Amino acid sequence: MPAGEDAVEVLGLEARAGADDHSSIRLWLRLLSAANLIKAEVQARLRRTFGTTLARFDLLAQLDRHPEGLPMGALSKRMMVTAGNITRLVDQLELEGLVTRWPDPEDRRAVRVRLTERGRRQFRRMAAVHEAWIVELFGALSQGERDQLHSLLASLKRSVVQALGQTGGGSA
Amino acid sequence: MPAGEDAVEVLGLEARAGADDHSSIRLWLRLLSAANLIKAEVQARLRRTFGTTLARFDLLAQLDRHPEGLPMGALSKRMMVTAGNITRLVDQLELEGLVTRWPDPEDRRAVRVRLTERGRRQFRRMAAVHEAWIVELFGALSQGERDQLHSLLASLKRSVVQALGQTGGGSA
DNA sequence: GGTCAATAGTTGACGATTCAACGAATTCGC
DNA sequence: GCGAATTCGTTGAATCGTCAACTATTGACC
Helix, strand or coil, X not given: CCCCCCCCCCCCCCCCXXXXXXHHHHHHHHHHHHHXXXXXXXXXXXXXXXXXXXXXXXXXHHHHCCCCCEEHHHHHHHHXXXXXXXXXXXXXXXXXXXXXXXXXCCCCCCEEEEECXXXXXXXXXXXXXXXXXXXXXCCCCCHHHHHXXXXXXXXXXXXXXXXXXXXXXXXX | CCCCCCCCCCCCCCCHHHCCCCHHHHHHHHHHHHHHHHHHHHHHHHHHHHCCCHHHHHHHHHHHCCCCCEEHHHHHHHHCCCHHHHHHHHHHHXXXXXXXEEECCCCCCCEXXXXXXXXXXXXXXXXXXXXXXXXXXXXXXXXXXXXXXXXXXXXXXXXXXXXXXXXXXXXX
């Protein structure tokens, strides 16, 4: 149990943020705790139900969308994790026979990763259940609320990307 | 660099979710990627600027709010991580002289953790900078948008907690 | 064509995190 | 009180993740 259905104040700052313009901090803490709450639950269910992890599920999901396979670097970018991490995840999944590596014919540095038939079957089975979980967890929100939240999160991401661009914090 | 300012489709499912009631999935993926984006940036800055991590910062933040100290279990709950994790974090922070452990007088199983004077000074210094970062990253959102997002995230958490309560997924 | 920088992937060292198993102390039932 | 179940913190093994160093390949520049 990832401990804490009632843990609300993720960075312990929510109380310090009572004054006036702390609204950004409070918002950030709430965003983080909401994401953590759902992520922990999904992760726990993936483990209990399928004996797998969110990282593996995520990797399989990326590959399911690209039957022709993806180079490691593309997986790294899409999953927002480092290349070293991808290497080891693919190592494991390859051992389990869910994915295969094969050399990119056009770039001898590159390795392409592709789902095996078994990997595809297994992923599809899990994906259906996973989607039902998410629908369940988000079920008490109306369609309007979901749309609004979706759009506000897009604005938030734009805000972050913009701030990163200005300070040169990003990679671009 | 946590790779990927442009990585938008965190679980690779966004394309699969084109049909009708996949809005929950799309919302979840967007929530996750927004939180990840900000978390990665904050984490990178904490490392570069203070040589620390989000987990340590979070733990110090919790203790800053509770001058009388907190038992390990309370930290675990508030930070939404396991007790084993807390043990090791406190181990390190204690070595660095930022926190101290002392036995709970009323329960000989329990250990209370408290900030040292040095830990408090160090945390306060970091917290101010951290808050400025967050204000910067959220800066392009209007106050109205922030309030709306804050309130929708509260609804989302209620939805999740309600779903967990019904299926007995929680710890309560 | 040769050098040099950039890119793709791997590896090693390490930190963060989880679960499972454990020892010690507490609490509950009787 | 005594024993069983629970709770608190710790530890070991494993996964996830980062960064830095490395090899091999590619591409750019001259």
